[in-house]
Amino acid sequence: MPPRKRPPASSTAAPDSPLNPATHRGPFLDYLRAECGMAANTINAYSNDLAQFLTWLEGRKVRSLSQIDLQLLSAFLDELHSRGLAATTIARRLVGIKMFFRYLVLEGVVAESTAELLSSPKLWQYLPTVMSPEMVDRLLAAPGPHDSYPLRDRALLTVLYATGCRASELTGLRLQDVRLDESYCRCLGKGNKERIVSLNPVAVLALETYLNRERPGLVGHRDTDAVFVTRTGRPLSRVMIWHLVKKYAARIGCSRQVSPHTLRHSFATHMLAGGADIRALQEMLGHASIRTTQIYTQVEHSRLKAVHTKCHPRG
Known part of the structure; x- marks a missing residue:
């Protein structure tokens, strides 16, 4: 919270301080x-x-x-x-x-x-829902020819997982923010903080295919620079993205708890499992505090413990 000079105040609240x-x-x-x-x-x-x-x-x-x-x-x-x-x-x-x-x-x-x-409720028992890499692959492949806009939906899911972006950050993604030739895009996070997020080859291909083959038909003559749009060319909302992720998660038999944020959690956990530095991960996720990022170390430790219990002869 930005520092600000505090005006003089008495030692107790005024008895008639209005609550209106x-x-x-x-x-x-x-x-x-x-x-x-x-x-x-x-x-x-x-x-x-x-x-x-x-x-x-x-x-x-x-x-x-x-x-x-x-x-x-x-x-x-x-x-x-x-x-x-x-x-x-x-x-x-x-x-x-x-x-x-x-x-x-x-x-x-x-x-x-x-x-x-007042102290906050203890959150140490809370661990975010994370999908396995295999389940993520199935989710990204879920959109098919029978869906209305499979190229858009596949690109959307792929970018969510490739970048760890929030759904709200994807709704604000503009064409000028995407640099497919350099495999990155700019996104605007919480507190209007801008950051650069990398795009892997799978995400680059999915975005390129969608932008070239499907988006022009959705936008038509509408003047919009939003990357992900509806059938009328308007930017997808957070709620729409939430429903799309739920739809494809249900199709592959995922838990009902899966949401766009699940892909963000999965991105972070898989990055740590692959050896990513936690400070670098903090920057990728746009976390203001390293303590927020550290929850993913607990997820990874929990996963490793489960593997040990399952596979060790004395587990």
């Missing part, structure tokens, strides 16, 4: 956009999480910020746990609440953030 979302929620989202430089998808997620939190407070007849204490915040987390939400979902919602209170501190609305006393 119209007063604080809108400016908070503007702060995330303008000062923190967060991506639109991240801001939308925080906005939805905060709206649910404020609705929950209203249901408990909490009328002012001064009423929000550690006990109340803990009760909200307990409520999320009781819904059976994943630890990662709860952790993200807690981050949104913490950032909201940090913003209130910066604005002098409250003197200190009670939310900082």
Whole structure:
């Protein structure tokens, strides 16, 4: 979060600090956009999480910020746990609440953030879903002549796995970002951070075939520079990409948990298994923190342990 001078504030929150979302929620989202430089998808997620939190407070007849204490915040987390939400979902919602209170501190609305006393749910047991290289090959080969746009779909799946890009990054991919002659493309990640991602020969061939043989018919006379487009020439959305991955994953008998992010997880895990340096992998994935990338070392260790247990005579 960018440093900013904190305005003078008293040692306790003002007793009538209004909780009205119209007063604080809108400016908070503007702060995330303008000062923190967060991506639109991240801001939308925080906005939805905060709206649910404020609705929950209203249901408990909490009328002012001064009423929000550690006990109340803990009760909200307990409520999320009781819904059976994943630890990662709860952790993200807690981050949104913490950032909201940090913003209130910066604005002098409250003197200190009670939310900082809360600890995130333990995530060490969470390991991302990863496909085997063989299963990935089957997924990439799943689009066929009976599908509406097999060349587009094969190129889409191939680029997801070849680069480790997020679905949202592929929706923003433009023709001028793709350099097939040099086997790379530029993508815009979280926080509008640009990075270069490499394209392997399989991805280059799939993209070249799609761009030359199928995309012109989809675009027609529409003036668009989006790489992946719908049948009407509009850019594919994240939801559309999600549905396409689900469709082909189901076709080859994959788990229902497979999503575009599964290909990102598989890319990272397979790169580490092949000897990639974790710092280089961090740059490829566009992670701000190395700690986010380190989760993939746990995945690889878990895989090796499973192989050892299965294959060792005393396993």
